[in-house]
Structures are given as C-alpha cells and as structure tokens.
Amino acid sequence: MLLPRQFYARDVLIVAKDLLNCYLVREYNGHLLIGKIVETEAYHQNDPACHAYRGKTKRNEVMFGPPGHAYVYFTYGMHYCFNVVTGAIGRAEAVLIRALEPVKGIDIIKTLRGGKSERELLSGPAKLTQGLAIDLKLNGHDLTGGKILYITKGEPVAEEDIVVTTRIGINAGKDLPYRFYLKNNKYVSKK
DNA sequence: CCGGTGATGCCCT
DNA sequence: GGGCATCACCGGT
Structure with missing residues (x-):
C-alpha cells in the first residue's frame, strides 16, 4: 500500500519510527529497485543539527513545504x-x-554501487542514494504519487525490536535520541 | 577488525 | 573561507 499524505503529516519523531520496515521504491530505466527501511533519523526546525534551524534558505526550502515530499x-x-x-x-x-536492506533489483543496485558486497550496498545515507540513483533532480519530488520514487507500507514492528539512540555524524544536538533502527538488522549503518 | 584520513564542491556567513 | 546529516581506502593489529 502506498503511504498516503496523512502518514507524513504527523510529528517527525513518530514518522521516523513508523517508516521502519516500510519499502522505498525507485523506478529506474524500467527496473524496480526496492529497499526496506531499517534506519532513520529525525530533524526539526528547533533542533540545532537541522538545516532549517536558522530559517529558510534556497537549499532547505523543500522542508518548509507540504509533507510527503x-x-x-x-x-x-x-x-x-x-x-x-x-x-x-x-x-x-x-x-x-x-x-x-536490499530487496529487489539487487543486480542493478550492485552496478550503480560499483560492485560492492550486498552488506555494503545500501547501509549508509549516501550509499543508498547512489544505489537507488537518487540525486538533486528528485529534490521536491512528491512521494505520494506512486511514480519514480515512493514508499509503501511494511509489516508493523514490535516496540522491542526498535532501538532508539543518538544521531551519527553531527556535533550540534548530538545528545538527542532521534535515531531509530531495527534491532539485529545487519544493514544498519556503522558508527 | 580497527582508527585515521583524504577526497571534493557547494552553501552560508 | 569554514564546515559539512559521508565514504572508501590504507596501514597496523
């Protein structure tokens, strides 16, 4: 099931947790590239690590627009x-x-990633954009349209299978518990 | 397995 | 001009 606008129109901490186990789908040159979301982080405008903390700029303006993009x-x-x-x-x-976690189109993803091992294909924020051919041309894309790039519902996750901890690769706001990942999933990025 | 480090360009001050 | 929501590679263990 395609995630509807109202899924995204909730508090960022709720959405970050609920996106775990959902499927990110990319239509690429007639192929479907699919990965299961196993790790997320939340950012919001009152959080010093957020790009929008100092207000709207050309780079971050999409964050101020409608949810689901x-x-x-x-x-x-x-x-x-x-x-x-x-x-x-x-x-x-x-x-x-x-x-x-790689699910479908793994051979294509491997090509896009330069032949890395399956474990290394999508286990990091910049790895997954390379593996699913996501770049600035998709900035602002509406994820609720069900075309090119979208997210579908996954199996519900038990509360005890979710780990909540601090974020990676930032200094400001580094003590906030805004990172969520699936316990024991081997495709979660390393620290 | 682990920590250290260079690559590389754009945004914002 | 500084800093960045990162990655891959290198060398020592």
Missing part, C-alpha cells in the same frame, strides 16, 4: 542524502533515511 541535498562535495518531509506546511521537519 523528498528533500535531497548534496554534501561533502560528492554525496547525496535523501529525506522525507513531515509535519504541517510551514513547519520544517524531515526524516533522514540512513539505511536500507
């Missing part, structure tokens, strides 16, 4: 990261998708 940004001179916009219009919130 993709916020893609470029970083470290060579990598892209993929986020899902949440919450109400005018409020800047987004969930960073940090890791996927």
